[in-house]
Amino acid sequence: MRKKLVFFLLLLAAFFATPAFCSPAGFDVESIRGPRIKELYMVIHRDPDSQILALERGKLDVLGDITRPVDVKRLAGNDEIDLSVAQGFHIFFMGFNLRKEPWNSLALRKAVAHAIPRQQIVRDLFSGYSTPISAFLPPASPYFEPDVPSYPYDPDLARSILEEAGWKWDSTGRLVPPGSDRPLVSFRILGPTAQAAPTTMEIARRIADALGKIGLSVELEPLDFSVMIRRLDVHDFDLFVMAWSLSRDPDNLFAFFHSSMDVEGGYNIQGLHDPEVDEVTERLRWAPDKKTAEEAAAKAQRLLSEKLPWIPIYSRYMITAVRKDWKGLVSSEVTTTDNLWTLLSMEPVSGKMRPVFWALSDEPRSLNPLSSSSAYDWQVLGLIYDGLIAVDPYTLEDVPWLATDWKIETVESQGGPKTRLVFTLRKNVKWHDGRPFTAEDVRSTLLFLKENNIPRYYDSVRDIESVERPDDFTVMVTMGKTSYWYLHNIGGTPILPAHILELAEDWKSWQPMRTPHPERQGLTMLVGTGPFVFSEYRPGEYVKLTRNEGFWKLPEDLR
Amino acid sequence: MRSYWLKRVLGALIVLLVVLFLNFFLFRLMPGDVVSTIIDPRFSPEAKAELRKQFGLDSPLYEQFFRYAKAMVTFDFGLSFLSQRPVWEELRSRLPNTVFLLGSAFLLSAILGTWLGIHAARRRGSFLEKIVLLAGSVSFSFPSFFVQLVLLLAFGWALPLFPLRGSVSIPPPEGFAAAFFDYLWHMTLPVFSLVLLGFGSWAIYVRNLMVRTLGSDYILLARAKGLPERRVLWGHAFRTTLPPIVTIFLLALPGVISGAVITERVFSLHGVGTFLLEAILGHDYPAAGAAFFLLALVSIFCNLAADVIYGLVDPRIRVGRSMEE
Numbered sequence: 001m002r003k004k005l006v007f008f009l010l011l012l013a014a015f016f017a018t019p020a021f022c023s024p025a026g027f028d029v030e031s032i033r034g035p036r037i038k039e040l041y042m043v044i045h046r047d048p049d050s051q052i053l054a055l056e057r058g059k060l061d062v063l064g065d066i067t068r069p070v071d072v073k074r075l076a077g078n079d080e081i082d083l084s085v086a087q088g089f090h091i092f093f094m095g096f097n098l099r100k101e102p103w104n105s106l107a108l109r110k111a112v113a114h115a116i117p118r119q120q121i122v123r124d125l126f127s128g129y130s131t132p133i134s135a136f137l138p139p140a141s142p143y144f145e146p147d148v149p150s151y152p153y154d155p156d157l158a159r160s161i162l163e164e165a166g167w168k169w170d171s172t173g174r175l176v177p178p179g180s181d182r183p184l185v186s187f188r189i190l191g192p193t194a195q196a197a198p199t200t201m202e203i204a205r206r207i208a209d210a211l212g213k214i215g216l217s218v219e220l221e222p223l224d225f226s227v228m229i230r231r232l233d234v235h236d237f238d239l240f241v242m243a244w245s246l247s248r249d250p251d252n253l254f255a256f257f258h259s260s261m262d263v264e265g266g267y268n269i270q271g272l273h274d275p276e277v278d279e280v281t282e283r284l285r286w287a288p289d290k291k292t293a294e295e296a297a298a299k300a301q302r303l304l305s306e307k308l309p310w311i312p313i314y315s316r317y318m319i320t321a322v323r324k325d326w327k328g329l330v331s332s333e334v335t336t337t338d339n340l341w342t343l344l345s346m347e348p349v350s351g352k353m354r355p356v357f358w359a360l361s362d363e364p365r366s367l368n369p370l371s372s373s374s375a376y377d378w379q380v381l382g383l384i385y386d387g388l389i390a391v392d393p394y395t396l397e398d399v400p401w402l403a404t405d406w407k408i409e410t411v412e413s414q415g416g417p418k419t420r421l422v423f424t425l426r427k428n429v430k431w432h433d434g435r436p437f438t439a440e441d442v443r444s445t446l447l448f449l450k451e452n453n454i455p456r457y458y459d460s461v462r463d464i465e466s467v468e469r470p471d472d473f474t475v476m477v478t479m480g481k482t483s484y485w486y487l488h489n490i491g492g493t494p495i496l497p498a499h500i501l502e503l504a505e506d507w508k509s510w511q512p513m514r515t516p517h518p519e520r521q522g523l524t525m526l527v528g529t530g531p532f533v534f535s536e537y538r539p540g541e542y543v544k545l546t547r548n549e550g551f552w553k554l555p556e557d558l559r
Numbered sequence: 560m561r562s563y564w565l566k567r568v569l570g571a572l573i574v575l576l577v578v579l580f581l582n583f584f585l586f587r588l589m590p591g592d593v594v595s596t597i598i599d600p601r602f603s604p605e606a607k608a609e610l611r612k613q614f615g616l617d618s619p620l621y622e623q624f625f626r627y628a629k630a631m632v633t634f635d636f637g638l639s640f641l642s643q644r645p646v647w648e649e650l651r652s653r654l655p656n657t658v659f660l661l662g663s664a665f666l667l668s669a670i671l672g673t674w675l676g677i678h679a680a681r682r683r684g685s686f687l688e689k690i691v692l693l694a695g696s697v698s699f700s701f702p703s704f705f706v707q708l709v710l711l712l713a714f715g716w717a718l719p720l721f722p723l724r725g726s727v728s729i730p731p732p733e734g735f736a737a738a739f740f741d742y743l744w745h746m747t748l749p750v751f752s753l754v755l756l757g758f759g760s761w762a763i764y765v766r767n768l769m770v771r772t773l774g775s776d777y778i779l780l781a782r783a784k785g786l787p788e789r790r791v792l793w794g795h796a797f798r799t800t801l802p803p804i805v806t807i808f809l810l811a812l813p814g815v816i817s818g819a820v821i822t823e824r825v826f827s828l829h830g831v832g833t834f835l836l837e838a839i840l841g842h843d844y845p846a847a848g849a850a851f852f853l854l855a856l857v858s859i860f861c862n863l864a865a866d867v868i869y870g871l872v873d874p875r876i877r878v879g880r881s882m883e884e
Contacts (some may be wrong), residue, residue, distance in 0.1 A: 035592075039730075041728055042728070043724075043725075044725075044827065045724055045827055045831075046824055046825050046827050046833075047724075047825055047826075049708055049711075049825075050711060050715075050723050050724055050825065050826070050827060051710065053711050053715065053716045053723050054723045054724060056716070057715075057716060057719060057723060059722075059723055123750065224840075225596065225840075226589070226590065226591035226595060226596050226835065226840075226842060227589075227590045229591055229595050229596060229598060230590035230591040230595055231590070233867070234596060248602065249656065252601070255603070261604075263604060265604045265607060266604050267598075291823075303831055348639055355730065357729065362831075365641055365642040365643065365644075366642045366643040366644055371643045372643070373597065373599075373602075374641075401590065446776075453609050454609075455602070455606045455609045455610040455613065456602075456606075457604065458602075458603070458605065458606035458609055459601060459603050459605075459606055460601075462605075484863065508613060508638070508643060509638055509643060511644065514732075538725070538731075539652040539653070539829050540652070540653070540656070540725065540827075540828065540829015541725050541727050541729065541829065542729050544730075
């Protein structure tokens, strides 16, 4: 216990004392220039144990997404390694099947919420590097609403809520619903096996134990992940435990809770049908501006905390380790050091340049920016391709990237109001092959993605009505409906060069990294505007990227 | 003779056909598909439907079966669902590591185990026999990941004699010779771990066979005739035990590929074992179908090879020769 406390205090000290966590007041991310490093090896390192050993031995410089308390503890005591801790977008919860009795009873759900010892679960299983939550958005979200009804651990209160609502207990202590003489049967919590998610079933076991204390008999049903998803897809469950890793935008509340999403394979897994929630999530999904979005997001969170379609349990901190051989690292309360800004500004403490070894926890699948949905592919592709807008690592606000400026406006038309996005593009940007980046590239990319119904981009571009380019550095995108989120959907889409895109005959089987560039020797078709140029992929070993010597953010002394 | 081989080949074809059917239907009996494992609120049910269309999962099952059967018999396995790269290309990039790792580990364990087994049987109660018995129990009782992690910790981290991961240094050395020795250096620890885990079971198996054989009357007769011990051991006793050893060797060969998963994971090696596991877990039908189809082919080939080698190592076994002859 004492050891745990010391470790927790150490972790808190790291959280608040790391220079990156100091207030970024006056800090302008746009002033960051780079990349300063010349070579970046993204080392494919699957086994978590050997990842830690490699980091300690100096074979890796950056290791992100460290989840096991034992690893955090070990690295926290290493003088050669810095840990950065951020709140992240993880949210773990228990869901109910609201289509069935007894889970359609709000009183029961509230009692369940009071019966779960979140604090204790987090303390015991995560040594304090997670935070118990009551909200439906992760604490890192700019739209997080702290002022929502919460349900602190109080089994006595849970019992009195049930009593007030007419629930009783039989002689053996089992819960009996109002108007019935028969106690509830036993229920099952679905969850992934320990192989897929090591702590999930342990959390489920603790929840089951806690619910036993208010008279609910709950058993565990660990399942292979795809089997579990199939059961959830067809709504064959009572309870389930699951985690989401969300984005900075709160519009996924629409996907999770709007009644139209209660379809087979839809994300309203619990089957919530509530007119008030429908109204507010619609307002959030189709908010024409940020102010409306903020109001709707706050109201949606308050409403959901009252209706409790899920019980939020905890949110995991994101933890990244970097060797102290590097300086210029960028991190904040909401962003760990393994980010684009760090890659731009990092340089060796010794002043002697050497390659950076960055851990990639799995194999990149195809490195095809059109078809790939793999997060590991995008850790690489995200450094080769750029979007129009980037995200500030401190505030999570939009910052100019390929677009220097943008306008979001609502225009009236015969079919009703529509959102129009007008982007002003940066003028001094060149593709890796030296061709200039223009509005035609943006137009071609968006139309290519829409016309081919490419699944990865389907939801981002499907509402595009037209893409115009009044001049070489202005793009006007008109959407079929109104939504503030279109700005992030379109602004976050990676832009591909029009002159390469027209050579991609079949986007599904396109292998840009294996196809030589038609004009420039040494380059492949993986041509972007990003800070790094694709150099080599050795399956199972590494992806090598080199500095884009023509990058628009390169500092003067490196040009 | 000809009818025997015709029967064997026909039998092999029937087995292959059964594998072909099972490969298709077993994978599709598993709940869900490759698309259902994508759970991302930014990926709507409509986007998922598009993806199913892209993979051909929206067409009727019989159409999918014919497409699959054609792909298998023409060895054109198509694109992997997960990587969108040709399955052949995926396998080709992974085969060298797996073949080297398992081939060398399997051969070394078999040779070392057989040699130790023979000598342990010859010197009953000796120190060597005790080592064989101990090694056998170690290989049966220790989980491979544990032994491999301990080795990695000892010789990759505490005493950094060997690399912690992969089959190549990063950045890789230049020149063929340097690259070759770099590869050997990387593969030493994984191969050694498999030999350490594998030779004991071979040694025990061979020892037991040899103990029984060395106690036979014809060995007694050979010794009584005054034949040199070396000839008794290798020319008479070992030769008699060869058929079961060959059988075990050839039948174990296809199985070791699936056993490569853990080793490949611990040492971060790019191999077929990991590919197989990911294909199954990710419902990657083309990749899993191709991998199991090829494994079935290797198994069938090994069975046929065992039949041929039987005759070569034991002159008493001849197809088509009657007892009277």
